[in-house]
Amino acid sequence: xxxxxxxxxxxxxxxxxxxxxxxxxxxxxxxxxxxxxxxxxxxxxxxxxxxxxxxxxxxxxxxxxxxxxxxxxxxxxxxxxxxxxxxxxxxxxxxxxxxxxxxxxxxxxxxxxxxxxxxxxxxxxxxxxxxxxxxxxxxxxxxxxxxxxxxxxxxxxxxxxxxxxxxxxxxxxxxxxxxxxxxxxxxxxxxxxxxxxxxxxxxxxxxxxxxxxxxxxxxxxxxxxxxxxxxxxxxxxxxxxxxxxxxxxxxxxxxxxxxxxxxxxxxxxxxxxxxxxxxxxxxxxxxxxxxxxxxxxxxxxxxxxxxxxxxxxxxxxxxxxxxxxxxx
DNA sequence: AGTATTTGACCTTA
DNA sequence: TAAGGTCAAATACT
Numbered sequence: 001x002x003x004x005x006x007x008x009x010x011x012x013x014x015x016x017x018x019x020x021x022x023x024x025x026x027x028x029x030x031x032x033x034x035x036x037x038x039x040x041x042x043x044x045x046x047x048x049x050x051x052x053x054x055x056x057x058x059x060x061x062x063x064x065x066x067x068x069x070x071x072x073x074x075x076x077x078x079x080x081x082x083x084x085x086x087x088x089x090x091x092x093x094x095x096x097x098x099x100x101x102x103x104x105x106x107x108x109x110x111x112x113x114x115x116x117x118x119x120x121x122x123x124x125x126x127x128x129x130x131x132x133x134x135x136x137x138x139x140x141x142x143x144x145x146x147x148x149x150x151x152x153x154x155x156x157x158x159x160x161x162x163x164x165x166x167x168x169x170x171x172x173x174x175x176x177x178x179x180x181x182x183x184x185x186x187x188x189x190x191x192x193x194x195x196x197x198x199x200x201x202x203x204x205x206x207x208x209x210x211x212x213x214x215x216x217x218x219x220x221x222x223x224x225x226x227x228x229x230x231x232x233x234x235x236x237x238x239x240x241x242x243x244x245x246x247x248x249x250x251x252x253x254x255x256x257x258x259x260x261x262x263x264x265x266x267x268x269x270x271x272x273x274x275x276x277x278x279x280x281x282x283x284x285x286x287x288x289x290x291x292x293x294x295x296x297x298x299x300x301x302x303x304x305x306x307x308x309x310x311x312x313x314x315x316x317x318x319x320x321x322x323x324x325x326x327x328x
Numbered sequence: 329a330g331t332a333t334t335t336g337a338c339c340t341t342a
Numbered sequence: 343t344a345a346g347g348t349c350a351a352a353t354a355c356t
Contacts, residue, residue, distance in 0.1 A: 125333055
């Protein structure tokens with residue numbers, strides 16, 4: 001082997017060994033905080049270093065044989081054992097991950113599927129199973145950023161047997177992806193249900209909205225309010241909805257929390273949005289329910305429709321629950 | 329073509 | 343050993 005190649009190789013090995021040592025030190029520090037996801041990621045980092053060193057035939061971070069490296073004699077058995085170890089470790093980690101359950105009530109007139117429930121994270125379906133004794137199959141979802149950012153959050157979605165309008169969602173693991181952290185708060189202006197307004201000028205739209213809302217009454221919010229009856233298993237409120245500021249615990253009882261999703265109020269009319277219900281209130285009871293729902297959300301931003309229209313925010317996308325404006 | 333979903337097979341757990 | 347959970351190839355969608 002040439003002298004320069006040997007020197008290069010040695011410095012690579014030194015870097016890898018150093019990196020692994022640092023990861024080990026980090027592990028010892030973080031392990032005290034018992035964050036399972038962090039632990040898992042650290043394990044992965046260390047194992048990556050270990051694999052690289054093993055492939056260089058360096059063994060446990062120590063330079064064993066500086067002569068047989070860069071050959072094709074990779075210690076396959078070690079790698080296989082390592083992979084098996086990681087596989088088992090992965091299952092153990094998953095088992096010990098924090099887990100909690102929510103029940104989300106959806107409106108009956110929506111054709112949206114369980115998977116389209118908008119909880120502000122992006123999920124990718126990876127499986128579906130028929131569950132013994134259950135009428136509806138269970139869907140398995142993982143965070144979209146699992147591969148890119150190693151986010152291990154998963155959720156299981158299943159329609160309730162007793163009440164098909166209730167979706168039971170079981171979350172497992174916290175999101176570690178930066179994407180989800182950066183996503184807008186639930187109460188900010190939604191982007192998902194885009195309203196396609198064809199051939200309507202802003203002013204006409206504005207007037208139409210006014211007229212319709214005045215006809216229906218002074219105000220309404222969408223039927224978007226999610227009855228989130230949360231059953232804590234292991235988590236605190238803040239852990240489950242880190243983006244959401246919960247109202248005082250006086251609402252509801254037995255740890256049940258009613259969430260209302262009238263995301264924002266417009267000065268003349270209250271408009272709501274939902275990722276669950278596209279058709280808005282369809283009956284008197286819907287409206288009544290909505291109006292009588294606890295108006296505990298006081299931190300909703302107050303926006304004026306005129307300003308929003310002038311700003312062009314709703315040029316073509318306007319999240320009203322007014323059926324006439326939905327294209328689908 | 330790239331991304332998401334479906335679905336049968338495989339793996340783990342109780 | 344059966345049921346639940348995950349993988350990954352095939353398929354669908356955009």
